[in-house]
Amino acid sequence: MTLFELFSVPFMQRALIAAFLVGIAAPAVGTYIVQRRLALMGDGIGHVAVTGVAIGLWTQTSPTWTAVIVAIAGAVVIEIVRERGHAEGDVALAMLFYGGLAGGVFVTGLAGTGASRLQEFLFGSILTISVNDLLVTMALSVVLIVICVGLSPQLFAVSQDPDYAKVAGLPVRFYSILVAVLAALSVVIAMRTVGLLLVSALMVVPVAIVQQLTRSFRMTLLGAMGAGLAASVGGLVLAAALSRTGANVQPGPSIVLVALAGFFLVWPIGAWLRRRRALVAPFPETSPEEKPVDEAHPHHHGEKCGHVAVEHGDHVDYIHDGHRHAAHVGAEGEHYDEH
Amino acid sequence: MSKPRSTVPADVPVQLLHGDVALSGRPVLREVDLTVNRGEFVALMGANGSGKSTLVRTLVGLNPLSTGRLELFGRSLSGFHDWSRIGYVPQRSTATGGVPASVWEVVASGRLTHRKLLRPLRSADRAAIRAALDVVGMGAYAHRGVAQLSGGQHQRVLIARALAGRPELLLLDEPTAGVDLPNQQALAGALRRLKDDGATIVLVAHELGPLAPLVDRAVVMRDGRKAYDGPPLTDADVHAQGFDAGHVHCDTGLGTAGSTSAASAAVPTPLKEL
Known part of the structure; x- marks a missing residue:
């Protein structure tokens, strides 16, 4: 079977569509997450969502929807703890993450489902995505992309300078929680593609790639969506190509590795650009004696x-x-x- | 003195009556009365920790009053929604977002008070952004990344962001801190143009420098209370009268004017650069 024939198989086509949309949506949300310096938030939500998936498996309902509910609840708690800014906040968050992961594995045990079923969600199983799952993924991806691009002036202002945004009359709290909810939704749509344990990579690495080169937020947002798309589809094709040689490579890890490879390819260019800019940058106000x-x-x-x-x-x-x-x-x- | 609440005319930009503010349980402002009239240029001065920054943050609603009453343009804070009339320039923070942002984008967020959701920038918005950048002399830098700017340039960008909304009342928190003299002069020029256009300006400053000729009225804070409110003072006056005397407890009786020339010498205008 050639690579071309492989992509004419329905499950592979579904996988491609999912990879395409998730590759655009996850970095769009990720741009705001990185702007708020919360790059690890996606990991935290991913851990909490494990419990949601397990509850779905246990109660024999849709793991996607239970994951949505639990991930949103977790994301809102994370945002509230962050907003309070307590010194013990990071410990509280760490405990939330551990609780989410341990709870998920525990509940899966209660359900009597094998660990292999949970593993589909931990590391992704894009090739087993059903038509229903695909429809949910498509709908949520479009919603995420529309909000991230359409509300970008507001979300940018709130993330860049919350105090200023508040004096500009923006509902800062609402937008902060909105970003947390968007992050939770992108975790859930990406869990079938890259898996809950790697989901944050698809949100963060494309942003890290393009911000080597960009100077504006808008270009970073759009560029990250492009880089995420390339990594997501590229990783899927790579995994499919390797599977023809008899290897058993999952798309999730290959997507993340393709994204990381992109980062290391772009990094030298970014370093060169930064060096050039540093030379024409203005002097610090308190310049040392000449x-x-x-x-x-x-x-x-x-x-x-x-x-x-x-x-x-x-x-x-x-x-x-x-x-x-x-x-x-x-x-x-x-x-x-x-x- | 302070007017009865019901008769505050709608054209008084700021009226604070008996304002007390506590930050994490610690009282920072005590019984502060402050009225700013239309077209006034008021300098809020005082030592570090005197409460001047807390006061300006309170005036824009960032710090809640524990007691007292704040009215902006004749409306109590909770009933005030006309934020496009107010421009706020926060203390420059070295912490920017984790993602690049251009000067244009930062200044464009100053138009949010005039924009509807999900609408692109209109030509009026673009014109206002360009005009604001030109006022602070940063027109040539619109497409630079903010991370590449010097401190003084960054400060001017934050001022342009506030100006882009065409506010009637502009509040600036230490705009001259850590800014070199040419940039302070550029800033003074921009504020003079605003003042001539009839804007009301409240400015927090440790030292006035080139801004001194613009000031109509000085308010000096000490230990969370208003220590002076009247005609402009020179920087030297503020020091000489002991208003600038570091941390002095009023109730010990030692904080009286004149006793603190040594103390003020020991306070070396630490600019809040960190």
Whole structure:
């Protein structure tokens, strides 16, 4: 069976659609999570959602919907603990995470379902996704994408500067809880794709990739959605291709590894860009004293010396061995101050 | 003195009566009365810890009053929803979001008080954003990332964000802290244009510097109480009268004016840069 034939099989097509939508929706929510410096929040919600899945298995109802309810409850609790800003907050959150994971495994035991059924949710089982699951995934993904893009001015302002947003009359608390609920929903739709234990990676890594290159929030949001889409579909294709060689690679881990590989590919470009920007960045307000260089300078900086020229206030500096030279005419002739 | 509550005219931007504020149980402001009239430029001054920043945060509703009454434009705070009339410039924090943001985007959030949900920026919004950036002299930086700016430039961006909403009342919390002299002068120029346009301005400052000529009225805070309210003081006056005297307990009788020149010398204008 060729790769092309493989993608004509219905379960593979369902997997592709799910990977496509989840790959866009999860990083869209993830951008706000990273902006609020809550990169690990997705992990926490993922752990709590394990209990929700287990309750669904135990009560023989849909694990998706019980996971939605428990994940939203967990996310709201996390947001409230964060908002209070207690010193013991992180310990409280850690206990919530442990409780969620342990409770999930425990309840699964009570249900008598084997660990393999739970494992589908822990590490993803995109290839066993049913038509019903797919419809839920599609609907929730579209809702997430519309909210994340449509409300981006409000959500951006609330996450960037909550005090200012409050004085601008925005319902800061409502939007903060909305972000938590969106995170919970994206955890649930991504659990069939990458699994609850890896779900946070699909929310966070695409953002980490594109913010190496971007300067604006909007580009970061849209770029992360693109990077997530590429990683999600790419990882699925990679897993499918490898499975033809007889290996048994799950799509979840391969999606996450493709995303991480993307990060390490982009990182050197980001490092180079940051270096370039640092050279033209303004000086700190309390600039250190300028040190005159005593040694004779081998040439005069000018248009043709080959050193990068940077405007600095009323004069031009030349970048020389990683620092700036400013021409300075003193009693003893022209020399260069180092900045 | 303070007018009866029922007759506060709607054009008095700020009226605070007997305001007490406690932060995590600790009283920070005590019985503060403050009325700011339309078109006034009021400087809130005082030492670090005197309560001046708490006061300005209280005036915009970020700190709840434990007792007292606050009215903005003649409406009590709970009934006030006209936030587009107010512009707030918070103390510059070095903590920005975890994701890049451009100068334009930060200033654009100042238009949120005028925008409806799920609508893109209209041309009026864009014009207001551009005008606000030009007032603070940051027009050329619109597409830079805020993380690349110097402290003074960042401060000007936060001011532009408040100006983009075209407020009638502007409250600024230490806009000159950690800002070098050229940037302070740029800031003073921007505030002068606003003042000439009739805006009411309340500004928290440790030292006025180039802003001094703009000030109509000075309010000096000490230990959470209003210690002075009247014609502008020079920075030297604030020091000399002992208003700037670090932490002095009023009830010990030692905090009287004149006894603190050594204490004020020992307080080296620590700019809140951290």
